[in-house]
Amino acid sequence: MTDVDDDAWREIAAQWTFAPGVTYLNHGSFGPPPRMVLEAREAWLRRVAGNPMEYLTRGIEQDRYLGEARQSLAGLVGCSSDDLAFVENSTVGMNIVANSFSLRPGDRVLATDHEYGAVLRLWEVACAKAGAELVVRALPYPIESDEALVAQLFAECDERTKLLVVSHVTSPTAVVMPLEMICAEARRRGIAVRVDGPHAIAMRDVNLPSLDCDFYVASLHKWLCAPFGTGFLYVHPRRQAEIKPLVISWGRTPPGATKSWRDEFFWLGTRDPTGYLCVPAAIEFLANVGWERFRERTHLLAQYAKDLIVELTGLPPFVPDEVQWYGSMIALPLPEGDAPSLQRALVRRFGIEIPIIAWQGRRFVRPSCHLYTTRRHLEQLRDALRHLLAEKY
Numbered sequence: 001m002t003d004v005d006d007d008a009w010r011e012i013a014a015q016w017t018f019a020p021g022v023t024y025l026n027h028g029s030f031g032p033p034p035r036m037v038l039e040a041r042e043a044w045l046r047r048v049a050g051n052p053m054e055y056l057t058r059g060i061e062q063d064r065y066l067g068e069a070r071q072s073l074a075g076l077v078g079c080s081s082d083d084l085a086f087v088e089n090s091t092v093g094m095n096i097v098a099n100s101f102s103l104r105p106g107d108r109v110l111a112t113d114h115e116y117g118a119v120l121r122l123w124e125v126a127c128a129k130a131g132a133e134l135v136v137r138a139l140p141y142p143i144e145s146d147e148a149l150v151a152q153l154f155a156e157c158d159e160r161t162k163l164l165v166v167s168h169v170t171s172p173t174a175v176v177m178p179l180e181m182i183c184a185e186a187r188r189r190g191i192a193v194r195v196d197g198p199h200a201i202a203m204r205d206v207n208l209p210s211l212d213c214d215f216y217v218a219s220l221h222k223w224l225c226a227p228f229g230t231g232f233l234y235v236h237p238r239r240q241a242e243i244k245p246l247v248i249s250w251g252r253t254p255p256g257a258t259k260s261w262r263d264e265f266f267w268l269g270t271r272d273p274t275g276y277l278c279v280p281a282a283i284e285f286l287a288n289v290g291w292e293r294f295r296e297r298t299h300l301l302a303q304y305a306k307d308l309i310v311e312l313t314g315l316p317p318f319v320p321d322e323v324q325w326y327g328s329m330i331a332l333p334l335p336e337g338d339a340p341s342l343q344r345a346l347v348r349r350f351g352i353e354i355p356i357i358a359w360q361g362r363r364f365v366r367p368s369c370h371l372y373t374t375r376r377h378l379e380q381l382r383d384a385l386r387h388l389l390a391e392k393y
């Protein structure tokens, strides 16, 4: 066990400054960068403004600065930088996959009922266009074992099932999926896998080649704390030939380099590259803290949140209390009631920013814990919920 004591983390927590009166427990939706990353961004903005030709033309054409940033990211997720393209966020990455993956009439795309709403929506559109069908499969509730989860997910698959859409860490329910087992089962059945991974980067130790998925998309502005508007698309080499961009621009290969699927992604018209250029600074920040130390501290906080809220509501979590199933964020059941009005009351009356989630007829509170989170913040949440639930919110 590493230090669970809030005092030991005070200096690191001081890297973040929130608006007065705000208790921020929603890193899972939007993870603000620490001061060190904000300063790196300012420095890059000044360099780019000092000579746009170097950073927006020659540097891009020769894949210099962004190439170094991609190398740093590739080191974090264990793959070749040739298999990665920067995109603004998971949503864009996912749209690129949906625009590229060939579906025929009668084909099926399988998804779990824990997927992010916008992801289900974009696959509905892609399936409707192709005359294919999106099948949303309910997973066991409560979740008790990875074997039972995997068996239920694949129970009704057949030769029509061409693609599986699955989160690494789910959005409404914060479940860490048994992804290795899911990918292995999909491979055994000849089903391509597209992973939605924005919550997993930094929260988990991600090694893309060992997952052997076909596509993996992620946002880096969540747990990694890179600037907002930074994410990536990973495409396994066996799939790269079929990838099509959403935006057509010059599509140039850097001089001396061999032609690559990424040629279509490194110039999409004039844009601000400084967010991507700060990805190495975000990686360095958490590497300096220590990846396992970060994960352990934030998991212990999530576990503390669970203890407080379960004691308040009497409603047990729906995943086993093990780090295999949840990391730095946890979704805890609340008594029945309206989710948006409770979320609004938490902000308005207590200054607490946290999602209250309505999912499959249930209501959850989803605290996120990062390095600025303290046990006091979680106790404030418990006390505010106690007030509001007593008022029948």
Ligand SMILES: Cc1ncc(COP(=O)(O)O)c(C=O)c1O
Pocket: 028, 029, 089, 090, 091, 092, 115, 116, 119, 167, 169, 170, 171, 196, 197, 198, 199, 219
């Ligand atoms: C699982 C999951 N997928 C996709 C997204 C969309 O991320 P972004 O808005 O960065 O594209 C989110 C956002 O919370 C998410 O939780």
